[in-house]
Amino acid sequence: MTRATLITTVMLSLAALFPAPAMSAVIMPDLETRLSATGPAELVPVIILMAEGPLRAQGETQQGLPRRERQRRYADAMQRFSRRSQDGAMTVIRAEVAAGRADRVRSLFLLNAISARLAPAAVRALAQRTDVRAIVLSRPIVSNPELPGVSNPGAGARTPASPPKGIAWGVQTIGAPTVWAGGNHGEDIVVDVIDTGVDYDHTDLSSRIWTNQAEQGGSAGVDDDGNGYVDDVRGWDFADHDNDPMDAGTTDAWAIMTGATPPHGTHVAGSVAGTGAGGEQVGVAPAARIMIGKVFPDSGSGGTLDDLLAAMDYGVANGADVITMSLGFSITDNGDTSQMLKGIMRAQCDMIRDAGVIMTVAAGNGDPSTGGHFAKPFDIACPGDVPAPWYPGG
Numbered sequence: 001m002t003r004a005t006l007i008t009t010v011m012l013s014l015a016a017l018f019p020a021p022a023m024s025a026v027i028m029p030d031l032e033t034r035l036s037a038t039g040p041a042e043l044v045p046v047i048i049l050m051a052e053g054p055l056r057a058q059g060e061t062q063q064g065l066p067r068r069e070r071q072r073r074y075a076d077a078m079q080r081f082s083r084r085s086q087d088g089a090m091t092v093i094r095a096e097v098a099a100g101r102a103d104r105v106r107s108l109f110l111l112n113a114i115s116a117r118l119a120p121a122a123v124r125a126l127a128q129r130t131d132v133r134a135i136v137l138s139r140p141i142v143s144n145p146e147l148p149g150v151s152n153p154g155a156g157a158r159t160p161a162s163p164p165k166g167i168a169w170g171v172q173t174i175g176a177p178t179v180w181a182g183g184n185h186g187e188d189i190v191v192d193v194i195d196t197g198v199d200y201d202h203t204d205l206s207s208r209i210w211t212n213q214a215e216q217g218g219s220a221g222v223d224d225d226g227n228g229y230v231d232d233v234r235g236w237d238f239a240d241h242d243n244d245p246m247d248a249g250t251t252d253a254w255a256i257m258t259g260a261t262p263p264h265g266t267h268v269a270g271s272v273a274g275t276g277a278g279g280e281q282v283g284v285a286p287a288a289r290i291m292i293g294k295v296f297p298d299s300g301s302g303g304t305l306d307d308l309l310a311a312m313d314y315g316v317a318n319g320a321d322v323i324t325m326s327l328g329f330s331i332t333d334n335g336d337t338s339q340m341l342k343g344i345m346r347a348q349c350d351m352i353r354d355a356g357v358i359m360t361v362a363a364g365n366g367d368p369s370t371g372g373h374f375a376k377p378f379d380i381a382c383p384g385d386v387p388a389p390w391y392p393g394g
């Protein structure tokens with residue numbers, strides 16, 4: 001059986017989520033507002049959704065294949081489809097790059113979208129294209145999403161916060177020791193931690209970091225595996241655009257000395273696969289390996305939706321079995337664009353599910369202004385709310 005017949009593809013209609021294309025693309029209201037306040041030489045981060053929706057492989061047509069082989073073929077099919085679909089727009093964008101009106105161009109293959117920073121005139125030019133459906137402003141994301149902007153009166157009464165219980169309490173509560181007793185500690189599983197980066201030299205984690213074998217044994221300065229990322233040995237820093245996804249918090253001397261502010265991504269990685277070699281904490285799956293997707297810059301502020309989408313694509317394309325994200329954003333802060341943003345994340349998460357990759361996302365981080373929690377489901381940020389979350393404790 002050939003690959004072509006093995007992977008039957010259908011178009012995913014996103015008409016219910018995204019505005020239908022007319023003769024030209026839709027510039028979403030938030031982007032229009034931003035463009036009106038942007039100088040002609042300034043570049044604005046955008047996500048360009050192609051008129052052709054994401055290609056969706058039918059999982060049932062691949063039954064019988066090992067899960068990782070299905071994932072590999074799925075990612076390959078999505079990438080080939082997106083390359084073809086985006087070819088015309090990419091040619092125009094590369095010309096804009098040469099003219100100084102664009103940079104940081106990336107194909108987001110799961111969504112069939114392109115992210116870039118564009119000058120207003122370049123946005124207007126792309127909006128004339130019939131192969132582009134919509135252009136949306138890439139917006140900030142936050143780690144440990146606490147929904148500071150939620151003011152929906154439907155959020156209702158808040159319950160008090162519980163005292164911090166630490167990793168050990170969580171590991172016990174989800175029943176990990178029972179799974180360990182069955183001989184499963186996460187052996188041979190790769191978990192993509194998309195966050196502030198990971199301190200890959202940490203005593204509890206240094207033996208658990210995923211390595212890209214082609215790059216580790218390859219040539220410096222060369223993209224040995226042809227995945228679009230040069231020397232991505234441990235993962236990628238999507239926020240600072242380099243191959244070193246070290247958690248920047250570890251360079252904060254005060255944090256290191258006091259231990260008072262553990263870097264967020266390193267903390268998350270410890271919850272996933274910490275070995276306890278340091279003598280204190282063991283993660284849920286101490287035999288798993290951590291792929292690092294860094295989506296918050298070393299400066300500590302920022303983190304954007306387009307970097308997040310690129311990191312999720314990377315996990316699927318490079319063999320992650322699980323993607324975990326302790327981050328998100330409140331769609332209620334985004335006015336007319338809120339359902340559009342939720343639709344983007346829902347489509348992206350649906351594609352990842354179809355690829356056979358498990359998605360886990362933060363939920364229930366509460367309201368920092370009171371230290372308590374909004375009623376469910378209002379304390380669940382996006383994309384923790386797509387698809388409908390499983391909520392521990394009912």
Ligand SMILES: [Ca+2]
Nearest residue numbers: 223225227229
């Ligand atoms: Ca590479």
Ligand SMILES: [Ca+2]
Nearest residue numbers: 218219222231
């Ligand atoms: Ca290399």
Ligand SMILES: [Ca+2]
Nearest residue numbers: 237240242244
């Ligand atoms: Ca870096």
